[in-house]
Amino acid sequence: QVQLVESGGGLVQAGGSLRLSCAASGRTFSSYVMGWFRQAPGKEREFVGGISWSGGRTYYADSVKGRFTISRDNAKNTVYLQMNSLKPEDTAVYYCAARNFGLPATHPSEYVYWGQGTQVTVSS
Numbered sequence: 001q002v003q004l005v006e007s008g009g010g011l012v013q014a015g016g017s018l019r020l021s022c023a024a025s026g027r028t029f030s031s032y033v034m035g036w037f038r039q040a041p042g043k044e045r046e047f048v049g050g051i052s053w054s055g056g057r058t059y060y061a062d063s064v065k066g067r068f069t070i071s072r073d074n075a076k077n078t079v080y081l082q083m084n085s086l087k088p089e090d091t092a093v094y095y096c097a098a099r100n101f102g103l104p105a106t107h108p109s110e111y112v113y114w115g116q117g118t119q120v121t122v123s124s
Contacts, residue, residue, distance in 0.1 A: 002026040002113050004096050009118030012086055016122070020081040022096030022115055030054075030074040033099050035111055036081045038092035038120075048094070050104020051079060059104045064090075086122045093117040 008020040022034070035050040049060040051070045058070050067086075072079040079096060097111035105111070 002029065002032060002098055004098060004113055004115035006094065006096055006115040006118040009094060009120045011121045011123065014086060014088055014122055014124050016086050017082070017084045018086065018120060020083070020094055020096075020118060020120070022079045022081075024077045024079070024098065026077070028100075029077040031100060032113075033102060033104050034070075034072060034079045035097045035099070035104050036070060036079075037095045037097060037108060038090075039095070039117075040092040043092075045095070045108050047106040047108075048081070050106075052103060057103065059106075061106075083120070086120075088122045088124045091120060091122050093119050 003025040005023050036048040037045050038048050039045040047061050049070045051058050051072050055072045067084050069082040095117045096115045098113040099111045
């Protein structure tokens with residue numbers, strides 16, 4: 001079992017940057033595939049990106065490709081989401097999630113463990 005805690009959210013102007021962190025408990029973090037999702041008010045939770053257990057493969061939604069970067073440090077049990085060139089439409093609660101097999105999946109139901117989320121607000 002793993003517990004996930006996100007941090008790093010906040011208020012930023014359009015064009016700015018934020019880095020989100022997701023700290024995981026447990027000694028088997030390196031075996032988990034990690035994903036980032038976001039949910040805006042009144043909308044469904046959507047896939048932002050994911051990273052393989054080794055960090056060797058990353059996947060992104062088209063809406064963030066080229067602006068967001070996912071990385072992980074297995075020694076620190078942490079996965080990161082670097083967000084650049086932020087837009088007002090990126091405003092949402094951001095969640096990290098973990099699954100213990102396969103590759104990053106785009107549907108939330110494919111993930112077993114979730115963090116509590118961190119709010120990102122981008123002003124225009």
